[in-house]
Amino acid sequence: MELQPQLESASLAPGQQTAFGVPALERHYTVSELAKLWFFSENTIRRLFSQEPGVIRLSRQRTRAKRGYTSIRIPERIAQRVHRRLQGVN
Numbered sequence: 001m002e003l004q005p006q007l008e009s010a011s012l013a014p015g016q017q018t019a020f021g022v023p024a025l026e027r028h029y030t031v032s033e034l035a036k037l038w039f040f041s042e043n044t045i046r047r048l049f050s051q052e053p054g055v056i057r058l059s060r061q062r063t064r065a066k067r068g069y070t071s072i073r074i075p076e077r078i079a080q081r082v083h084r085r086l087q088g089v090n
Contacts, residue, residue: 026075026077027076028074028075029079031046038083054078055072055074055078056072056074056075058072058073
């Protein structure tokens with residue numbers, strides 16, 4: 001008998017289901033990965049997703065010795081939503 005972890009998906013809204021059933025386990029893209037896939041510059045990808053809800057942002061505050069830095073990860077469902085919007089498909 002093979003044991004598989006049971007993932008709770010009852011609290012997710014319809015349309016937020018992923019292949020794994022949990023949004024946290026879906027594919028997340030870096031800016032450079034999406035830039036290569038979509039043939040855009042990294043700056044264009046950052047601009048497209050800068051104010052997009054659902055994008056994960058990790059920031060480090062600026063100190064005297066180091067500059068501030070923000071890393072972003074873009075969930076696959078958010079990337080698909082933006083792509084549809086850019087195509088003019090609702």
